[in-house]
Amino acid sequence: MTAPRSAALVGNPNAGKSALFNALTGARQKIANYPGVTVERKAGRLVLPGGDAVELTDLPGSYGLNATSPDEEVTRRVILGELPGESAPDVLVLVLDAANLEQHLVFAQEVIALGRPSVVALNMVDLAERDGLVIDHLALEQALGVPVVPTVAVRRRGLAELTAAIAAAGERESDPHLAHVTMTERRVTAQAIADAAIVSETARHRLHAKLDKLFLHPWLGPLILFALLFVVFQAVFAGATPFADALEAGIGALTDLVRSSLPPSLVRDLLTEGVLSGVGSVVVFLPQIVILFFFILVMEASGYMARAAFLMDRLMAGVGLSGRSFIPLLSSFACAIPGIMATRSITDPKDRLTTILIAPLMTCSARLPVYAVIIAAFIPNRPVLPGVGLQGLVLLGLYVFGIVAAMLVALVLRRSVTKGAASGFIMELPKYQMPRPGDLLIALWQRAWIFLRRAGTIIFMVTVVLWILLNFPRAGEGENQVDASIAGRIANGLAVVVEPIGFNRDIALSLIPAMAAREVAVSSLATSYAVGAGDDEEQQAKALGERLAADWSLPTALAFLAWFVFAPQCMSTIAVTRRETNGWKWPGFMLAYLFALAYVFAGLTYWTAVWLGL
Amino acid sequence: MAAAAMMTLDLLPIGQPARIVAVDWALLAEEEALRLQALGVDAGAKVCVAYRGIFAGRDPIALSVGRMTVALRRAHARAMRVEPIAP
Numbered sequence: 115m116t117a118p119r120s121a122a123l124v125g126n127p128n129a130g131k132s133a134l135f136n137a138l139t140g141a142r143q144k145i146a147n148y149p150g151v152t153v154e155r156k157a158g159r160l161v162l163p164g165g166d167a168v169e170l171t172d173l174p175g176s177y178g179l180n181a182t183s184p185d186e187e188v189t190r191r192v193i194l195g196e197l198p199g200e201s202a203p204d205v206l207v208l209v210l211d212a213a214n215l216e217q218h219l220v221f222a223q224e225v226i227a228l229g230r231p232s233v234v235a236l237n238m239v240d241l242a243e244r245d246g247l248v249i250d251h252l253a254l255e256q257a258l259g260v261p262v263v264p265t266v267a268v269r270r271r272g273l274a275e276l277t278a279a280i281a282a283a284g285e286r287e288s289d290p291h292l293a294h295v296t297m298t299e300r301r302v303t304a305q306a307i308a309d310a311a312i313v314s315e316t317a318r319h320r321l322h323a324k325l326d327k328l329f330l331h332p333w334l335g336p337l338i339l340f341a342l343l344f345v346v347f348q349a350v351f352a353g354a355t356p357f358a359d360a361l362e363a364g365i366g367a368l369t370d371l372v373r374s375s376l377p378p379s380l381v382r383d384l385l386t387e388g389v390l391s392g393v394g395s396v397v398v399f400l401p402q403i404v405i406l407f408f409f410i411l412v413m414e415a416s417g418y419m420a421r422a423a424f425l426m427d428r429l430m431a432g433v434g435l436s437g438r439s440f441i442p443l444l445s446s447f448a449c450a451i452p453g454i455m456a457t458r459s460i461t462d463p464k465d466r467l468t469t470i471l472i473a474p475l476m477t478c479s480a481r482l483p484v485y486a487v488i489i490a491a492f493i494p495n496r497p498v499l500p501g502v503g504l505q506g507l508v509l510l511g512l513y514v515f516g517i518v519a520a521m522l523v524a525l526v527l528r529r530s531v532t533k534g535a536a537s538g539f540i541m542e543l544p545k546y547q548m549p550r551p552g553d554l555l556i557a558l559w560q561r562a563w564i565f566l567r568r569a570g571t572i573i574f575m576v577t578v579v580l581w582i583l584l585n586f587p588r589a590g591e592g593e594n595q596v597d598a599s600i601a602g603r604i605a606n607g608l609a610v611v612v613e614p615i616g617f618n619r620d621i622a623l624s625l626i627p628a629m630a631a632r633e634v635a636v637s638s639l640a641t642s643y644a645v646g647a648g649d650d651e652e653q654q655a656k657a658l659g660e661r662l663a664a665d666w667s668l669p670t671a672l673a674f675l676a677w678f679v680f681a682p683q684c685m686s687t688i689a690v691t692r693r694e695t696n697g698w699k700w701p702g703f704m705l706a707y708l709f710a711l712a713y714v715f716a717g718l719t720y721w722t723a724v725w726l727g728l
Numbered sequence: 729m730a731a732a733a734m735m736t737l738d739l740l741p742i743g744q745p746a747r748i749v750a751v752d753w754a755l756l757a758e759e760e761a762l763r764l765q766a767l768g769v770d771a772g773a774k775v776c777v778a779y780r781g782i783f784a785g786r787d788p789i790a791l792s793v794g795r796m797t798v799a800l801r802r803a804h805a806r807a808m809r810v811e812p813i814a815p
Contacts, residue, residue, distance in 0.1 A: 335782070538800075538801055
């Protein structure tokens with residue numbers, strides 16, 4: 115018998131697969147997508163006792179070989195060896211939650227019936243013991259006909275035994291009879307096997323029942339959820355500031371270094387004005403994204419996320435979505451990109467598409483710099499109520515405006531473009547668990563890396579293209595470079611289009627580079643107003659604000675704000691939508707409907723304000 | 729059994745243990761039916777409504793099934809006939 119070369123972790127969701135995967139492979143994991151689909155493929159190296167290494171993959175959690183979501187479809191096709199470009203794993207490692215044996219045995223029997231070399235990891239036996247369950251793993255081994263190894267992934271218990279069992283897993287005879295058992299029959303057998311293997315079951319002090327009493331309490335539950343959301347927002351917006359400032363300072367120092375060490379040339383300008391300022395303006399959002407993901411990962415790993423979805427389901431059902439859309443939309447307040455990526459957990463394809471399409475309406479952090487400059491310049495800083503300023507109220511209003519618009523758009527989409535049966539909401543509420551710091555760190559690092567890689571590729575490309583558009587053809591003597599450039603000419607054409615909604619040519623010009631990232635609108639307005647305030651950010655923003663207040667009418671400023679509530683001013687969002695929907699159709703639709711709404715609402719705002727005499 | 733004792737799952741009071749007697753799968757989408765079966769919400773299962781949502785209609789429902797808690801909507805629960813059993 116030759117040593118296996120590949121193995122895969124298979125099991126129900128919430129069986130502790132990811133923790134086991136991290137414990138077996140360490141932090142060096144490769145994350146990619148399965149070909150043709152947007153399901154994440156996680157792989158790592160596991161060294162066997164003999165010194166050989168196998169490639170271990172962590173398959174998406176699944177309840178059965180009858181797939182009901184894209185994730186489950188991938189698991190089914192990988193196990194059966196039907197996925198092109200992916201050979202069937204040599205050994206299947208079935209991960210079972212010891213505290214939920216009769217449920218997890220249903221899928222386990224289905225996989226074992228295939229006759230492939232298999233090993234069972236009876237995981238989280240410590241939690242089962244905490245719940246008063248004692249399981250005879252040898253009895254289980256006898257009943258299933260494959261090796262059973264008790265493990266506690268988070269304490270690294272049973273890992274050596276499991277690795278040895280994987281190395282020794284051999285060919286088995288498939289039982290043709292077993293392959294045609296119905297789900298109901300399998301459930302009866304699962305119950306019988308579990309009953310036989312459970313040695314004793316004392317009265318359980320089930321911690322999670324007590325926690326549910328609190329978190330799902332009719333009015334305490336929502337209160338806790340909203341308090342938690344407040345903390346998350348506070349941390350994302352206030353907690354990230356020092357880190358973002360430090361990053362910005364670092365990028366500034368790097369820019370100065372390049373500027374002083376290279377002779378003046380187009381290449382130097384491309385590096386400083388194009389690459390560093392463009393990519394840099396996106397990288398400064400890294401602290402916010404890391405903090406947001408920290409909270410999301412903690413909520414997910416602890417089991418609270420499913421409760422949040424439960425609490426929010428009724429509200430989301432009102433607009434034709436389900437509780438599962440809540441988390442992606444919440445993430446979109448930091449950035450639509452992780453939000454759209456998080457829609458993968460939504461099983462219903464119509465639901466998922468609707469959520470992707472409305473995600474850009476959640477006010478992402480990139481819009482804050484734009485809002486901040488305009489509000490500071492045009493909205494008087496006077497208190498409306500004690501402790502409540504008018505400026506803050508306008509900012510809050512813009513957030514609420516985005517949320518209400520998203521809900522209305524979802525309502526309309528579910529009745530037109532993404533029409534279909536009312537989506538259901540069926541999900542397991544997993545047991546509460548203490549998240550393990552090591553697993554959190556690994557997941558956090560992976561998210562941060564995905565974000566940085568995107569900044570280094572897509573955003574880099576777009577920035578360079580925009581820089582070229584702004585710098586060619588070169589201006590002649592006494593001519594403004596921006597006016598002479600291709601972008602400048604496009605802006606002239608664009609100005610005609612946006613004039614009816616109160617925008618001037620400078621705004622039209624700023625909208626073009628803002629396609630790379632919304633906040634670039636601020637710096638490009640600054641450039642085109644030629645405010646030479648040096649490198650001092652605050653000074654620059656202030657000076658820009660004064661110029662804007664002198665140059666723009668209030669209706670124009672308000673229209674500009676309304677525009678940014680809707681406008682899909684972000685190429686990365688479009689790119690990620692293309693990837694997640696496998697084509698240009700939906701990102702195209704997204705661009706069209708968001709621009710249309712932006713135009714209409716900016717126009718409405720402008721003309722209402724003019725009519726009111728503001 | 730008495731007809732009065734039979735009811736659909738959406739009407740089951742919180743905390744009352746019950747057995748699912750029959751499920752009208754035709755009322756559910758195929759994918760929903762598969763998902764519910766995979767989670768053990770099927771004829772013969774002993775269940776108990778643990779929590780209900782807070783907003784209009786007290787939707788969705790958190791159902792205890794064996795050692796698991798499963799969230800589902802009232803529309804799904806309406807397809808299931810249950811008989812109350814002694815705790």
